Amino acid sequence: MSKKPLMRTWNWIDNRIGFSDYIMPLMEHLVPDSARWWYIFGSATLCAFIVQVFTGICLAMAYVPGGEKTYESLVYITNTAPLGNVLRGMHYYGASAMVMLAVIHMIQVYMHATYKYPREMNWMSGVVLLFVVLGMAFTGQLLRWDANGVWSVTVAAEMAGRTPIIGPTIAHFIMGGETVGGSTITRFFAMHVFIMPAIIFAGIGLHMLLIMRHGISEMPDPNDPVDPETYKEKYEERIQKTGVPFWPVAMWRDVIFSTAIVFVILGCSIFLGPPTLDPPPNPSSINANPLPDWYFLWYFAVLSLLPPKLETWVILGVPILGFIGLFFLPMISNKGHRAPSKRPWAGGTVIFGSVAFLVLTIYGYKKPWSPDFGVKELPASVVGTDQGPLMQGAKLMHIKGCLYCHDISGYGGHRGPELTEIGKLLTRDDLIIRINNGGHNMPAFASSISSDELHLIVDFLLTRGVDQDQPILNGDSP
Amino acid sequence: MNSDQPSTEKPCCQQQQRRTFLARLSIWLSAVIGVVVAIPGIGFVLAPVFKKPKSKWRPVGKLEDFKVDGFVLVQYEDSSSVAWAGITAKEGAWIRRASETEFIAFSINCRHLGCPVRWVDDPRLFMCPCHGGVYYEDGTVAAGPPPEPLKRLQVRINNGQVEIESGPTPLTLTKIT
Numbered sequence: 073m074s075k076k077p078l079m080r081t082w083n084w085i086d087n088r089i090g091f092s093d094y095i096m097p098l099m100e101h102l103v104p105d106s107a108r109w110w111y112i113f114g115s116a117t118l119c120a121f122i123v124q125v126f127t128g129i130c131l132a133m134a135y136v137p138g139g140e141k142t143y144e145s146l147v148y149i150t151n152t153a154p155l156g157n158v159l160r161g162m163h164y165y166g167a168s169a170m171v172m173l174a175v176i177h178m179i180q181v182y183m184h185a186t187y188k189y190p191r192e193m194n195w196m197s198g199v200v201l202l203f204v205v206l207g208m209a210f211t212g213q214l215l216r217w218d219a220n221g222v223w224s225v226t227v228a229a230e231m232a233g234r235t236p237i238i239g240p241t242i243a244h245f246i247m248g249g250e251t252v253g254g255s256t257i258t259r260f261f262a263m264h265v266f267i268m269p270a271i272i273f274a275g276i277g278l279h280m281l282l283i284m285r286h287g288i289s290e291m292p293d294p295n296d297p298v299d300p301e302t303y304k305e306k307y308e309e310r311i312q313k314t315g316v317p318f319w320p321v322a323m324w325r326d327v328i329f330s331t332a333i334v335f336v337i338l339g340c341s342i343f344l345g346p347p348t349l350d351p352p353p354n355p356s357s358i359n360a361n362p363l364p365d366w367y368f369l370w371y372f373a374v375l376s377l378l379p380p381k382l383e384t385w386v387i388l389g390v391p392i393l394g395f396i397g398l399f400f401l402p403m404i405s406n407k408g409h410r411a412p413s414k415r416p417w418a419g420g421t422v423i424f425g426s427v428a429f430l431v432l433t434i435y436g437y438k439k440p441w442s443p444d445f446g447v448k449e450l451p452a453s454v455v456g457t458d459q460g461p462l463m464q465g466a467k468l469m470h471i472k473g474c475l476y477c478h479d480i481s482g483y484g485g486h487r488g489p490e491l492t493e494i495g496k497l498l499t500r501d502d503l504i505i506r507i508n509n510g511g512h513n514m515p516a517f518a519s520s521i522s523s524d525e526l527h528l529i530v531d532f533l534l535t536r537g538v539d540q541d542q543p544i545l546n547g548d549s550p
Numbered sequence: 551m552n553s554d555q556p557s558t559e560k561p562c563c564q565q566q567q568r569r570t571f572l573a574r575l576s577i578w579l580s581a582v583i584g585v586v587v588a589i590p591g592i593g594f595v596l597a598p599v600f601k602k603p604k605s606k607w608r609p610v611g612k613l614e615d616f617k618v619d620g621f622v623l624v625q626y627e628d629s630s631s632v633a634w635a636g637i638t639a640k641e642g643a644w645i646r647r648a649s650e651t652e653f654i655a656f657s658i659n660c661r662h663l664g665c666p667v668r669w670v671d672d673p674r675l676f677m678c679p680c681h682g683g684v685y686y687e688d689g690t691v692a693a694g695p696p697p698e699p700l701k702r703l704q705v706r707i708n709n710g711q712v713e714i715e716s717g718p719t720p721l722t723l724t725k726i727t
Contacts, residue, residue, distance in 0.1 A: 224665035226719065227680070235723040240597050243721050249598040250718030254635030271583040279560050356625040356642025357657055358666035358713045361679045375663065380556040432701045443684070445668065473673040477682070487682045504613030515692030520674035549700065 102315030103322045103434050104290040110184070111288065111322075112329040114175035118276065119330035120170035123168070123337060124208075125269070127163040135215075137261035139254045142217040143352045158405040161341025167209050169337055171367045174202050179422055182401075185410035186289040189300040194282045194403035199343060199398045204268050206367070211264040213365050217257055218350035223362035225252045226355075234384045287311060288318075292410035300407055369436035370429050377435075377441065443476040444485035454481045456535065464530025468525055472517065480536065488514060493537030503530045605629055606719035608641075613710050616647040621669040621676075621687070624660070629716040643703050643714055644669050644676070644688075653705035655714055656689050661696040661722045676700060698722055 086092050134153055136145040149156040178198065179185060210228070214221045225247065233243035239277050248255035287307060316322055333518030351357060365370050371390065378386055412419055447470070452458035455466040458486035477487035483493075498506070507526060517526075608626035616622070621644040631639030644667075645655040656676070658666045665680035675692060676685040683694035690699045701720035706713050 138634040139638050141634070141636065143637075217638075223665060226659065229719070230662075230664040230721060233723055240721060240724060244599045245596065247598075247630075247719070249601070249630045250603055251630055251641065252719060253628055253630075253638045254632040255598065257638065258634075352637055354624070354625075354640050355628075355636050356640040356658070358623060358642060358668050360666055362665055372680075376695075378695070380697060383695060440681045444680055445670075445677070445679065470670045472674065473670050473677070476670075476677065510692065513693045515675055515680075515686065516674070517673065519686075520672075 076166055088418050096197040098284060099319035100317040102311045103288040103318045105314055105316045106291040107322055109325055110180060112326050113173055113180055115326035116330050116333050116384055117173040119333060120166055120173055123166040127159050130159050131163055137258050142257055146349060158341050159344035162337055164346050165337045165340040167212055169333055170205055170445045171209050183412050184292050185507050188298045189406045190286050190304055192406055196399055197275055197279045198266050204271050208268050208420040211525050214260050215264055219357060219360040220350045220362055222353040222355050223254055223360045225256055229262050231387050292413035294413055297409045297430050298407045314523050370432035373432045375435035443487060447475045447484055450483050461528055462532055491536055495534045497538040500530055503533055603718050604637050605715040609711045609713050611712050613707055613712055618647050621646040621670045641716055652678045655703040655705045657701040657703055659718050659720050661698040707713060
């Protein structure tokens with residue numbers, strides 16, 4: 073009895089909005105029964121996006137996009153606002169989840185060659201979505217308007233500025249002027265909150281529409297390559313025979329995986345917390361060490377490894393060629409085999425890409441890989457004594473910044489060659505020439521080092537790798 | 551019945567013409583709406599791109615505050631700050647009093663990718679934390695990937711005040727070789 077008014081209300085609404093007539097048939101569209109756990113990543117990406125939209129809207133209730141107030145509002149969200157910390161964390165880990173899931177979804181689609189006829193535009197719309205998601209991730213990092221955020225915009229503007237002819241225009245467009253400041257943050261806010269989400273909503277709409285139009289692809293059959301002439305008919309025939317309704321027969325797997333993802337996001341937020349805020353966004357403060365979030369760290373690491381001549385090509389080429397290559401992939405190959413066993417090059421590409429990403433990311437994290445400003449003095453255990461000229465030489469290695477770049481027995485930076493055994497490899501004259509003249513990507517120290525200091529350093533270096541029991545001749549320098 | 555044919559054709563053609571006209575009218579008017587709305591918006595968004603670079607002299611300290619020595623970091627307001635910028639309107643420079651009357655100043659932006667370089671006094675070098683760019687005290691490249699020397703800034707002494715000419719963030723426009 074009590075259900076009747078409820079049913080009547082629902083029927084009234086259903087009659088007007090047409091849920092049963094329009095939405096249910098879409099939900100119940102037939103999908104191949106082979107579409108099982110492989111297919112959960114797309115819907116999980118969508119779920120992560122929903123988490124981002126919701127947490128983002130909540131954060132926007134307290135976020136002030138302008139000048140130092142932005143930083144203050146972030147401090148308020150993080151430290152004072154009830155659940156603000158959790159919300160910021162969820163938005164941060166949700167972004168990571170979204171980037172990760174979008175890439176995994178893409179790899180799965182690539183490995184199963186789902187982008188082939190007739191789903192070329194499914195793939196193309198997905199590639200556009202992936203790049204906008206990366207844009208969201210990048211602008212989001214800058215909305216964390218601390219020292220790192222400020223300097224990351226400068227780096228982004230510099231990179232964009234390398235574009236031939238229109239470079240400065242793009243750079244000034246990004247910064248909203250000629251310097252990084254108040255107009256930059258408001259500009260990034262508009263991009264992150266209005267423009268890019270609008271593109272993502274539209275892109276997801278198109279992506280879903282195309283899924284409905286062409287149906288979810290089957291698991292690839294090595295004996296049945298795609299032939300555009302016959303594919304649609306065969307697919308339709310098979311799906312009518314063996315297909316299962318998406319809701320609820322196929323969808324439960326997506327829901328289970330998405331639930332797990334949401335709990336992981338929440339768990340990370342609660343147990344790891346949001347990223348700590350750097351010092352306030354003062355563009356004149358030099359005590360910043362700009363590093364991008366993890367998904368861009370590989371690219372940042374590449375830029376430290378490249379010979380300068382190649383750099384501009386890579387800075388501009390990687391994103392542009394990456395986009396063009398991915399976007400037009402189905403145009404190059406839209407028929408033939410789909411099974412990974414018949415496409416070894418596809419597997420090789422994915423393995424190579426994943427290993428490269430992993431290695432470069434680890435390299436990016438491996439600190440110190442640039443001048444290490446925080447390096448400590450060499451301890452007596454490494455020097456072999458705690459006094460005398462040898463210790464003076466060791467101290468000078470620190471004072472003159474040699475240790476910023478060179479490692480000795482595990483102490484020091486890794487920018488330059490390790491000097492732990494240098495005493496075995498180079499003569500006194502070699503060392504003097506190298507320190508004075510520089511070369512091989514090392515500054516010349518001739519003008520900033522006295523003769524005495526030079527000899528103390530060289531005497532010390534000559535003991536590296538040489539048996540410590542041997543008498544060390546400190547006073548025989550010319 | 552046959553006599554009906556011409557009489558129905560005429561209204562049909564008239565209707566067709568009317569439909570074509572209305573379709574075109576709708577498309578053109580929609581385009582007009584789009585242009586009318588877009589022009590001020592696009593102009594507003596692109597305005598900073600076309601604004602001419604301006605530079606302003608900013609005081610960074612009294613003359614007697616600077617000793618003939620290594621570089622010190624100074625902060626001043628950038629040349630194109632907006633009202634809501636707050637602390638983000640600040641700009642920094644490394645400045646050195648080379649003699650009683652001569653000052654040398656460099657932008658803090660590394661010429662590689664714009665990261666903030668640090669002056670390290672003992673080896674007398676500027677070092678960048680991002681990709682290992684190193685510069686000598688005259689701003690020339692000592693090591694690392696920067697393609698150009700540090701950007702030199704103009705300094706003047708005005709009524710006992712040291713002033714720096716503040717301008718756009720120096721972008722490294724490396725030519726593709």
